[in-house]
Amino acid sequence: MSRDGGWYPLVLSADLEPCTVVGSVVHGRELAVWRDGQGQAHVWDDRCPHRGMRLSLGFVREGALACLYHGWRFGADGRCVHIPAHPDLSPPGTIRAAPLRVAEGHGLVWASVQDAGPLPGDEAAKETWLPVRSLRIEAPWDDVARAIGMPDGHRAGVLDRDVEGRVLAALLPVGAGACMLHVQAAAPAEVERLHDLADWAQDVRARAEERAGQVFLAGSVA
Numbered sequence: 686m687s688r689d690g691g692w693y694p695l696v697l698s699a700d701l702e703p704c705t706v707v708g709s710v711v712h713g714r715e716l717a718v719w720r721d722g723q724g725q726a727h728v729w730d731d732r733c734p735h736r737g738m739r740l741s742l743g744f745v746r747e748g749a750l751a752c753l754y755h756g757w758r759f760g761a762d763g764r765c766v767h768i769p770a771h772p773d774l775s776p777p778g779t780i781r782a783a784p785l786r787v788a789e790g791h792g793l794v795w796a797s798v799q800d801a802g803p804l805p806g807d808e809a810a811k812e813t814w815l816p817v818r819s820l821r822i823e824a825p826w827d828d829v830a831r832a833i834g835m836p837d838g839h840r841a842g843v844l845d846r847d848v849e850g851r852v853l854a855a856l857l858p859v860g861a862g863a864c865m866l867h868v869q870a871a872a873p874a875e876v877e878r879l880h881d882l883a884d885w886a887q888d889v890r891a892r893a894e895e896r897a898g899q900v901f902l903a904g905s906v907a
């Protein structure tokens with residue numbers, strides 16, 4: 686899961702219930718992340734092929750993602766399967782959303798925005814992870830990675846923090862000055878442990894945003 690490995694941790698698996706859709710952003714590219722009734726996750730560009738409405742504002746019906754605006758439905762392969770205004774029409778195969786490659790592992794839904802290989806197995810795959818929280822941090826990647834103690838060039842890593850247990854911290858580059866941090870604890874973990882890690886994540890955010898603010902001020906003065 687290197688920084689340029691092509692796989693990005695979009696959301697915690699536990700936060701994507703069956704038959705729901707949420708939005709995500711990778712390097713400014715807006716994505717719709719949804720799960721069908723069978724539990725399969727899908728990631729598409731967050732833009733309806735009809736008139737560009739955000740698909741992440743839509744809803745899941747009968748194994749398809751429906752757009753909020755005119756109700757066009759798109760099946761798991763992205764093809765349009767139903768147009769409410771023309772219920773007897775078989776939509777042409779050229780009308781389709783843009784699916785990305787998806788993988789689920791380490792308690793996260795990942796998408797490949799480049800032509801990446803399979804999601805790598807690593808030591809994180811050997812553990813069972815309990816979701817703690819995801820939070821947005823208004824700071825550049827390097828500042829957040831430094832606040833976490835993440836090795837250079839990685840977007841997800843297992844951190845051994847003190848003697849309390851292991852933590853999986855996964856970092857998503859939302860844009861030049863923002864990241865999403867997903868935090869999970871190795872099972873088993875007490876409720877207090879999960880609360881402690883949620884506090885730690887907030888502390889990471891505060892330190893990273895403070896550092897980003899200092900850099901910005903220094904740049905302004907210069």
Ligand code: FES
Pocket residue numbers: 733734735736737738752753754755756757
């Ligand atoms: S914009 Fe999506 S159905 Fe019309």
